[in-house]
Amino acid sequence: MKKISTIAGRAAPLPRNNVDTDQIMPKQHLKRVERSGFGPYVFYDWRYDNEGEPHSDFILNHPEYQESKVLVTGHNFGSGSSREHAPWGLEDWGFEAIVAPSFADIFYNNCINIGLLPVVLAEAEVTELIELAHEPGNHVVIDLDKQTLTCGAFQASFEIDGHAKHRLANGLDNVGLTLQNSAMIDEYESNRPAFKPTVR
Numbered sequence: 001m002k003k004i005s006t007i008a009g010r011a012a013p014l015p016r017n018n019v020d021t022d023q024i025m026p027k028q029h030l031k032r033v034e035r036s037g038f039g040p041y042v043f044y045d046w047r048y049d050n051e052g053e054p055h056s057d058f059i060l061n062h063p064e065y066q067e068s069k070v071l072v073t074g075h076n077f078g079s080g081s082s083r084e085h086a087p088w089g090l091e092d093w094g095f096e097a098i099v100a101p102s103f104a105d106i107f108y109n110n111c112i113n114i115g116l117l118p119v120v121l122a123e124a125e126v127t128e129l130i131e132l133a134h135e136p137g138n139h140v141v142i143d144l145d146k147q148t149l150t151c152g153a154f155q156a157s158f159e160i161d162g163h164a165k166h167r168l169a170n171g172l173d174n175v176g177l178t179l180q181n182s183a184m185i186d187e188y189e190s191n192r193p194a195f196k197p198t199v200r
Helices: 085-093 105-114 123-133 162-170 174-179 182-190
Strands: 006-009 011-014 070-073 097-100 117-120 140-143 148-151 154-157
Touching: 011 123, 070 123, 085 105, 097 123, 105 117, 105 162, 123 148, 123 154
Parallel strands: 011 070, 070 097, 097 117
Antiparallel strands: 006 140, 140 148, 148 154
């Protein structure tokens, strides 16, 4: 996965609490075997009617939000099932960060695993940022190293686990994290008796 340093772009407001993974990525769109290609189905049941026509009042259907990099939303985002397709779809849509007062634990970790930055801010800060995000000309900058988020005169700091920050800053998914110890793995395998199984 790619390294994260600074994320900059427009924010899209989604002021809803308890958005679960079935709302993010509806079950009827889980048939793909690849990790990519889920972007068009993000919030599908909210974006389209029963005839497949877009709802004009849904924020991601507005032209000015089509290339948003940051989603700003409510409490307990990503609750429900543990489906990885939800963060896959958000990333495939083009989001690089999700900002909320709280996340479901499994969803939060699934985001870290693919390089989608989850940012936790205080509820009052998120409320203010949602208001700013309703302005089409908004521009958000998230600095992972400094752990800050700015949007015009608005500025907030966020906490993130040191291990998660290391992974995101260095582009380390689970495989990449393991391969950091490749020299030790090679040494271990080279000293194993020949009759035992090997991972080579």
